[in-house]
């Protein structure tokens with residue numbers, strides 16, 4: 154499902170697509186998320202300083218022209234490849250590129266950091282490759298968010314091929 158939201162010049166969420174609430178509901182979020190988010194700064198909903206810095210640089214880049222960034226946005230039951238499009242008018246679109254079901258797997262018993270862009274996870278042995286982690290579902294209460302080193306480099310170079318792995 155494709156959806157979008159728009160930011161005003163103060164980074165407040167000024168409009169959302171009609172299907173915004175349905176998207177939230179389908180992903181286990183609040184029933185009327187739009188009512189909660191409208192008028193509030195985007196940064197109230199962005200977890201972690203590194204993610205904030207990353208998003209700010211995307212917004213800045215989008216002033217010169219639309220920025221397209223593939224990202225993994227898996228939900229508990231599904232593997233999903235999205236494209237994030239940020240247009241110069243500060244509208245942020247999420248377009249669904251690929252979707253498939255994922256098998257259930259036994260959950261880990263400790264907190265893991267998940268990359269918000271590709272869904273790789275940081276473990277004791279480092280960041281696990283996406284095609285390994287894509288097959289496991291970790292309960293959301295065990296997950297904190299960040300950006301993996303691979304996505305940071307990918308963003309700098311515009312190379313996002315690794316987001317396709319696991320499909």
Ligand SMILES: [Zn+2]
Nearest residue numbers: 268271301304
């Ligand atoms: Zn990543």
